[in-house]
Amino acid sequence: MEREKIRGQISVSRQEYSLFKSEIKSILDYKEHIKALLNSSTTRLLAVVLAGALILDSSDIHLEPEEENAKLRIRIDGVLHDVVLLNLNIYKALLNRIKLLSNLKLNIKDRPQDGRFTILLPKTQKEPETEIEVRASSLPSGYGESLVLRLLNPKNLIEIEALGLREDLLETFKKEIKKPNGMIVVTGPTGSGKTTTLYAILKKINKPEIKIITIEDPIEYRLEGLSQTQVNPKKGYTFASGLRSIMRQDPDVILVGEIRDLETAEIACQAALTGHLVFSTLHTNDAAGAVARLIDIGVRPVSIAPALNMVVAQRLPRKVCQKCVKFVEPSKKDLKKIKHNLSGLKKEILPKNFLKGTFKIPLAQGCKNCNFTGYRGRIGIFETFLVDDEMERFILKSPSIVAMRKMAIKKGMVLMHQDGLIKVLEGITTIEEIERVAELKE
Helix, strand or coil: CCHHHHHHEEECCHHHHHHHHHHCCCHHHHHHHHHHCCCCCHHHHHHHHHHHHHHCCEEEEEEEECCCEEEEEEEECCEEEEEEEEEHHHHHHHHHHHHHHCCCCCCCCCCCEEEEEEEEECCCCCCCCEEEEEEEEEEEECCEEEEEEEEECHHHCCCHHHCCCCHHHHHHHHHHCCCCCEEEEEECCCCCCHHHHHHHHHHHHCCCCCCEEEEECCCCCCCCCCEEEECEHHHCECHHHHHHHHHHHCCCEEEECCCCCHHHHHHHHHHHHCCCEEEEEECCCCCCHHHHHHHHHCCCHHHHHHHEEEEEEEECCEEECCCCCEEECCCHHHHHHHHHHHCCCCHHHCCHHHHHCCCCEEECCCCHHHCCCCEEEECCEEEEEECCHHHHHHHCCCCCHHHHHHHHHHCCCCCHHHHHHHHHHCCCCCHHHHHHHCCCCC
16 A cells, blocks of 8 residues: 555445444444454554444544553544543554554654544445545643544535524524625634534535635535635744735635634724625634624724624534433423523514423433433524624624623524523423533523
8 A cells, every 4th residue: 555545544445334334323332343353453443443433423532541541532412422441552553553644743742743634434325435534633641642533524514404593593694694795703612513504604605606715724624616725824824814815816705714813803804894705703602702802802893893794602502312302391490490591582483382381391311322321413502693783883882791792682682592492492402401501590
């Protein structure tokens, strides 16, 4: 096999993949398959580690060395699960194989490294041949190098209708993304689904007659018809310099992976004011914090107010497993929470069963289908406000986050935890999950 091929790509044979797919249905099955291959070649062991994680819809694989062994964990639906303990010799062999694949230096063990490689999954009756990009990150720890593999599966590219938007919000989104200019900002912490939301939007508006350019760090998904570029700060190619170059490419729509500094923010606002539709992300806790964050970076309110069209904040609670979910009458405490948090909302957006007072709420149980967690898959919960003339004048006053939130609520914004409780009443998720990802008022 060619050295370049060894470094950049790993293939899983059709026979092996079919076997894994038919036999790995839970974390327990995954653990047994890994244990069965501990004494086989490192290549075969790595194939089952990667393929099994993908079959279980995992987003990350973690290899964490400890004093006497190394722990293998996978993240499913945003939650980490222990899989198996590996002896240190097997861990080192796996680590070196992954470093070689990812083009990381084998002799560097005392500082962080980042790399990537591709998993080639074979064509099956139901699925075409698929390339999965893997981001590898190594970090020195007390007992060796801790390794995290981020699995960027193209099947996570979903339609805007599948994000979990309420009907009224979906209509707002569809209306706003048709506008010829302005800026739409999606906020939330790492892993809250911001990129998935933005790509769902790009997928919706992607047409041959419009030019869409993205600048990202890194490019997470490949979408046909887009010009995608990746920043490289080591070589001086930053968000700001890249965005400046993009402006000379005559785009209609621009996606800026993240606004991190004043220069990028100012160019993005300028682009939004000069006939471009700009999408970007910010790290803030809620929608109201986006304006304060931009002001904190150094952008003047006079630039923010006319440029901003819409701000979206989101989280990703897990959905209850439909095979084992149980519906129960809410306890007095839960009933009080639901009624208190949903008071003041328009009746049109509340489920009919809640208005009639005849509702039950889901209770997570646990079965083999959901790895005995009670949950399978995730759904978005959102809060959104639009910038109209009144809101524009308000932003010019540099409002605090509290004042911004009050104004957005006055204009009809449904808060994230309220959107989450509506999804509880619809039988999609549980109160416990909403409390895990968003704050509920007692």
